[in-house]
Amino acid sequence: MSTVAAKKTVSVVEFLEAIFLSALEGDVQFAVWRKPGTSKIEVVLDSNGNATQVIPHLEQLPSGFILHPFADTKSAYFIPAETYFSFDLEADTAYELPENLVSGFDEHSFTSGETIRQLLKKRISSETGDTKEPTAKEAFLAMVEEAKQEILVGKLFKVVTARTKHCPLPTRFDLVQTFLALCAAYPNSFVNFFRIPGIGTWLGATPELLIRTKGKLFHTMALAGTQRAVGDNPVKNTAWTQKEIEEQALVSRYIVSCFKKIRLREYDEIGPKTSMAGNLLHLKSDFFVDMKATGFPELGTVMLDLLHPTSAVCGMPKETAHQFIETHEGFERGFFAGYLGPVNIGGETSIFVNLRCGQLRGDQVILYAGAGITEDSEPEKEWEETEMKCDIIRRFLLKPELS
Ligand SMILES: C=C(O[C@@H]1C=C(C(=O)O)C=C[C@H]1O)C(=O)O
Known part of the structure; x- marks a missing residue:
């Protein structure tokens, strides 16, 4: 796990936007979350981009983010924390944007919301999964x-x-x-977003x-x-x-x-x-x-x-x-x-x-x-x-x- 040297100063929201921009643009696997009862947003990003499956032997795994489907498959997806970020939503701090996020952010900084939306749409348009009708x-x-x-x-x-x-x-x-x-809205829930290219893009707030x-x-x-x-x-x-x-x-x-x-x-x-x-x-x-x-x-x-x-x-x-x-x-x-x-x-x-x-x-x-x-x-x-x-x-x- 490496924490990358910082360069440009931005707000928390801009930091988060830069992460989403960079991860979606690079089509890499990443997860963003906020644990219940905290104001810390955490991110793992793996630029390798390939979905990796592991046996969920927690004590032997490196730092990362695990994802297991409902089906009792006994193997889980794992996003290794090649890069890990954390920042406090409540601290009135200016964050230094890590070097690897600066270029994409500079290009889009005035339109980041719109650019993230376009990138997200592009990425999820080809996502696979159940195509059934909603439950009547x-x-x-x-x-x-x-x-x-x-x-x-x-x-x-x-x-x-x-x-x-x-x-x-x-x-x-x-x-x-x-x-x-x-x-x-949900301070006691685990708020999360993750994307593994080709596997899925999910958003949730679980208690x-x-x-x-x-x-x-x-x-x-x-x-x-x-x-x-x-x-x-x-x-x-x-x-x-x-x-x-x-x-x-x-x-x-x-x-x-x-x-x-x-x-x-x-x-x-x-x-x-x-x-x-x-x-x-x-x-x-x-x-x-x-x-x-x-x-x-x-x-x-x-x-x-x-x-x-x-x-x-x-x-x-x-x-x-x-x-x-x-x-x-x-x-x-x-x-x-x-x-x-x-x-x-x-x-x-x-x-x-x-x-x-x-x-x-x-x-x-x-x-x-x-x-x-x-x-x-x-x-x-x-x-x-x-x-x-x-x-x-x-x-x-x-x-x-x-x-
Ligand atoms: C199955 C869900 O929630 C679960 C089922 C509950 C219930 O049946 O009352 C309550 C909390 C969860 O353990 C869900 O949120 O979809």
Whole structure:
């Protein structure tokens, strides 16, 4: 990993624009993100440009950004941090533009928003992926009914059914402003953009941590149950139904069953508590492990393998739920409900479930959202829930100034 010498002084926004310009122009693989609860934007860029697949053995990987599809392929894409940048959105600092970004930026500095839009359009016009129609409401409702039947006859406890929604890429779409608006609106989410040429270009703001390791600390969470945040203090005043409580408890039990599999008995469980993700509320339990005291130095890798896909995005039992999804959803999830995040950067690995996201492809954004189905689910309500989840990103595609 190299940090390149600096030359020209610019603002944070200009710095970000210069990165997008240079990465899109060079057609290289790169990822840009902002971790929950921070104001630091981080970037990895790999000018080699070739998609690389790795076994997700976290402790052995160099610094970079990992991306795994929903399908349990056991191999992940990896963007090595050939170059790494970080800058603070809140610090009123002027940044020195690294030499390798200066030329492209100078050429376009007065029109960078428009130039990024043109470049992005050019790049995503040839992107591959699922070309199916968006999920029709009737088809989704029928799928939920079918899932409930399978739950009633005891084949499944829970399954997370998902749908797609297409949103035309607005003519005045501004990638940098949209990214910044997502950062401002969702301080507790992992806001991310990544592009691997030929593989995909995605944008998202996910509230769900899959695994985090820093020093001797391991952290994962069980997140499920969804309702719209209303009123003055929704985190304090929201009540949850038995259905939602059970749905989230299933995810917690799944995490504990993974700990049991590896005979790990010492962990702290905090929650369930109400947690806010934009204008949505979820039930969340956090699990912490001292990897040193328990003698599990590679817990990150072990749990990543055991957890993915969790019952928060797939279901229980896992294999039957996976099969139900494959048979009924009618589209490829791709990176949706997979995982993504920085690996071994600043002594930390933070991997998130890829939710509240969309793939930029052709002239549109394909949004993805799912909802956990249990025997008490009402199909119409589940559809509404997916609409709210699609809106997390969609409202900013349409109007970045919403923030
Ligand atoms: C599947 C999604 O979200 C997951 C499902 C939830 C639910 O069923 O209530 C809540 C949070 C996430 O674990 C999604 O956002 O698409």
